[in-house]
Amino acid sequence: MITNKYFPRLFFIEMAVVVIALIYLSPFYFVVVNSLKPFGEIIENAASLPSTIRWDNYVKAWNTVSFPQVFLNSLLVTSFSIAGMVLMGAMAAWRMVRRPHKISGIIFVLFVAAMVIPFQSVMIPMVKVAKLFGLLNSIPGIVIIYFGFGMPLTVFLLHGFVKSIPKELEESAYIDGCSTFQSFFQIVFPLMRTMVVTVIILQTLWIWNDFLLPLLVLFKESIRTIPLGIFSFFGQYLNQWDSALATLIMGMVPIIIFFLILQNYIIRGITAGSIKS
Amino acid sequence: MNNRRMRDIREDIFFIGPGFIIFALIVLFSFVLGIYYSFTEWNGVNKEALWVGLDNYLQVFKGDEQAGVSAVFTLKFTLASVITANLLAFGLALALTLPLKNAKLMRTIIFLPNVIGGIILGFVWRFIFTNSFVSIGELTGSWFFELPWLGTPMTGFWASVIVFVWQRTGYLMMIYVAAIVSIDDTLLEAAYIDGASQLHMLTKIIIPLTVQAITVCVFLALSWTTKMFDVIFALTNGGPFGSTETFAMNIYYEAFQYNNYGLGSAKAILFFIIVGFISTAQVLTTKKWEVEA
Numbered sequence: 001m002i003t004n005k006y007f008p009r010l011f012f013i014e015m016a017v018v019v020i021a022l023i024y025l026s027p028f029y030f031v032v033v034n035s036l037k038p039f040g041e042i043i044e045n046a047a048s049l050p051s052t053i054r055w056d057n058y059v060k061a062w063n064t065v066s067f068p069q070v071f072l073n074s075l076l077v078t079s080f081s082i083a084g085m086v087l088m089g090a091m092a093a094w095r096m097v098r099r100p101h102k103i104s105g106i107i108f109v110l111f112v113a114a115m116v117i118p119f120q121s122v123m124i125p126m127v128k129v130a131k132l133f134g135l136l137n138s139i140p141g142i143v144i145i146y147f148g149f150g151m152p153l154t155v156f157l158l159h160g161f162v163k164s165i166p167k168e169l170e171e172s173a174y175i176d177g178c179s180t181f182q183s184f185f186q187i188v189f190p191l192m193r194t195m196v197v198t199v200i201i202l203q204t205l206w207i208w209n210d211f212l213l214p215l216l217v218l219f220k221e222s223i224r225t226i227p228l229g230i231f232s233f234f235g236q237y238l239n240q241w242d243s244a245l246a247t248l249i250m251g252m253v254p255i256i257i258f259f260l261i262l263q264n265y266i267i268r269g270i271t272a273g274s275i276k277s
Numbered sequence: 278m279n280n281r282r283m284r285d286i287r288e289d290i291f292f293i294g295p296g297f298i299i300f301a302l303i304v305l306f307s308f309v310l311g312i313y314y315s316f317t318e319w320n321g322v323n324k325e326a327l328w329v330g331l332d333n334y335l336q337v338f339k340g341d342e343q344a345g346v347s348a349v350f351t352l353k354f355t356l357a358s359v360i361t362a363n364l365l366a367f368g369l370a371l372a373l374t375l376p377l378k379n380a381k382l383m384r385t386i387i388f389l390p391n392v393i394g395g396i397i398l399g400f401v402w403r404f405i406f407t408n409s410f411v412s413i414g415e416l417t418g419s420w421f422f423e424l425p426w427l428g429t430p431m432t433g434f435w436a437s438v439i440v441f442v443w444q445r446t447g448y449l450m451m452i453y454v455a456a457i458v459s460i461d462d463t464l465l466e467a468a469y470i471d472g473a474s475q476l477h478m479l480t481k482i483i484i485p486l487t488v489q490a491i492t493v494c495v496f497l498a499l500s501w502t503t504k505m506f507d508v509i510f511a512l513t514n515g516g517p518f519g520s521t522e523t524f525a526m527n528i529y530y531e532a533f534q535y536n537n538y539g540l541g542s543a544k545a546i547l548f549f550i551i552v553g554f555i556s557t558a559q560v561l562t563t564k565k566w567e568v569e570a
Contacts, residue, residue: 014377020369021386024443027401030409046408047416088296095292104289107297114304116556118504120525121549124532124542125310128321129303148303151296180288209394211507216533227396231511234400241404248400252393259392263385266392270448271455274493 035245042241061233061246069222070229071254076139077214077225078207081146082200088147089154090196094188096155097162098170108159111152119149119212127216136217145217146207154199157273161195162188201262201269208255226251314542321538333543343519344544347527350520354434355502355555358441362498363491366446370453371483384454388447395444399511402440403427406512427513430520437509437521444508445501449494456490457483492563499559503552524548 034042035057036050061067096104126145127136135141165188173183211227218224224232230251237244259266315333319326337344369387373380390398406426414422426436460483468478484491506525509515515522515530522530528548532541 010375010377013372013375014379017369017372017377017383018379021383024387024390024447027390027405027443030405031401034404034408042408045412045415046404047412085296088299091292092296095289099285099289104293107293110305111297111300114300114308116553117304117308117549118525118552120504120506120528121545121552122304122307122311124528124538124545125307125314126303129307129310133302144299145303147296147299151300152304155296181291184292205392209392209396211394211396211510212529227394227507230400231396234511241408244400245404248397251397255392255394256389259389267384267388267451271452274452274497 031245031248034241035249037242039240039242057243057246058250060243061250064237064243065229065233065247065250066221067229067250070224070226073139073223074208074225074254077142077146078204080139080143081150081207082203084143084147085150085154085203086196086199089151089199090158090189090192091184092151093155093158094162094184094192097159098167108155111155114152115156123212123216130217137219137223139223142214142217145213149213150203150207153202157199157202158192158195161192165191195272197265198269198273201266202273204258205255205266226254311542311545314539315546316539316543318537318539320536321532322536326539329539333540334547336540337543337547341540343522344524344527344531346519347515347522347524350434350522351503351505351524354437354441354505354523355499357434357438358445358502359495359498361438362442362446362449363494365442366449366494367453367491369446369450370457371479373450374454374457384447384451388451390444391448395507396511398440398444399508402436402443402508403512406436428517430517433513433517433521437505437512440508440512441502441505445498449498452490452494452497453487456487460486488563488567492560492567495559495563496556499556500552503555 030046033049034046036053036055038054038056041051092107096108130136130141130145133144135144169187169191170183173187178186209227210225211231214225214228215231218228221232230247233247234244314326316328316330317326318329318332373384377383410422410424410426413419424432426432464482464486465478468482473481504525505523506529509521509523510526513521515526524544525548528541528544531537531544
């Protein structure tokens with residue numbers, strides 16, 4: 001853009017950006033170095049490198065939050081919630097675009113309108129409703145609740161995308177004798193791939209990291225997700241920073257790996273997703 | 278003919294039904310139920326909620342000091358964070374679309390906090406403010422690091438803003454980067470040849486052509502800040518003395534700590550109205566700029 005041509009200020013801009021990037025990284029530095037120190041050393045100096053690297057904090061953290069368990073719970077909740085909402089959202093979006101009528105038009109408006117409702121505005125009665133349907137305190141239960149809250153954005157994004165898929169493909173499939181079901185699952189759904197990836201990414205970042213909803217509907221220790229496990233650890237061991245910092249690192253590592261592997265998709269998904277909505 | 282209609286209806290139910298029914302029961306039904314609860318007094322345990330009319334709403338405005346404190350905090354926090362995060366994000370996007378050596382790496386680093394859960398980030402910063410900053414202060418003697426960051430209402434406010442800006446700038450920056458990259462190079466080159474200053478190119482070309490991204494980013498930042506919960510819940514837990522309690526936290530405490538479901542629901546409905554009003558007003562205003570630009 002402006003400065004395809006060389007200009008001396010470029011160097012200073014680069015330096016400034018590097019400094020900002022280092023500031024952005026510094027919290028990770030503090031957490032990592034202190035997670036390897038014994039408690040006394042943290043209190044003495046919480047900015048220095050550890051004198052010796054010790055993994056005790058990680059061992060204690062791993063066992064106290066039952067990391068394999070909370071990790072598995074997070075994985076189950078996130079993957080099942082997303083699989084279901086993508087499937088149901090794609091089916092609904094496609095049908096509403098291809099066979100519009102008055103009722104499905106109203107339904108679409110309801111989906112879009114619900115996007116402006118903050119979660120905190122419905123959370124109190126939601127707990128009551130979840131109890132009524134037996135959705136409290138179980139992983140299948142929270143998955144169904146996530147279906148409900150995830151549908152609006154999923155339908156909205158896929159609805160916009162289906163409009164850009166040419167009708168002709170499906171029409172020729174009908175002529176060849178395909179049923180509605182076949183043409184959706186075999187022809188249309190695979191074509192929705194690009195937007196489905198965007199939806200999966202946006203919803204993964206939300207559900208994996210979500211805290212308030214699980215806090216309200218999951219109470220049993222054995223079904224806690226990562227954010228809940230970390231929160232309850234801090235409830236018990238407030239300011240025991242040695243092992244607490246180790247739990248924080250363990251909590252962020254999986255999603256950071258996910259991000260680094262899928263970086264390009266994630267960035268694209270985010271820009272595409274936000275411009276649409 | 279009739280058969281065909283029946284089939285169409287069956288297919289409608291098959292394709293739209295499951296998603297819509299779950300959504301309607303979980304979200305829409307809850308929303309309507311919440312409106313009803315807001316006119317009742319109910320502790321969440323009793324079978325029957327007692328109808329009290331507008332009492333809860335009057336209570337929020339008259340008898341609930343902490344609700345007022347948290348509403349003012351949320352508004353101030355929103356204002357400071359939305360402006361700071363967007364200015365920083367736009368500036369970084371401008372810099373990182375220049376031909377810098379490590380532009381991609383820098384973008385990745387600045388974006389990184391976005392993928393991590395708010396509760397984790399809140400605890401991370403609680404440690405940094407209460408321990409690392411103290412150590413840096415001792416080493417450097419700088420007043421900035423010696424402030425009692427989470428200890429006073431004033432510093433607690435800015436601590437919250439700092440964490441929010443750190444967390445979310447990268448997301449907004451990515452949207453601005455995408456918008457700036459899509460500007461037609463020939464426009465800028467033509468301006469350059471005509472001798473336009475950098476400032477002119479910024480205000481006359483880049484900003485007008487990225488105004489749609491500005492709308493999106495302000496909208497996103499508003500929706501994050503007005504609904505802020507987890508980061509501050511972990512960072513300060515609303516302290517000191519409830520001075521950094523967001524309105525979302527206030528609703529949570531009212532319902533799930535004090536068991537005032539009716540009053541909590543009234544706050545939740547007011548919250549919906551206020552958030553809706555702010556975002557609609559913002560979209561309408563920036564849309565107007567888009568048209569003018």
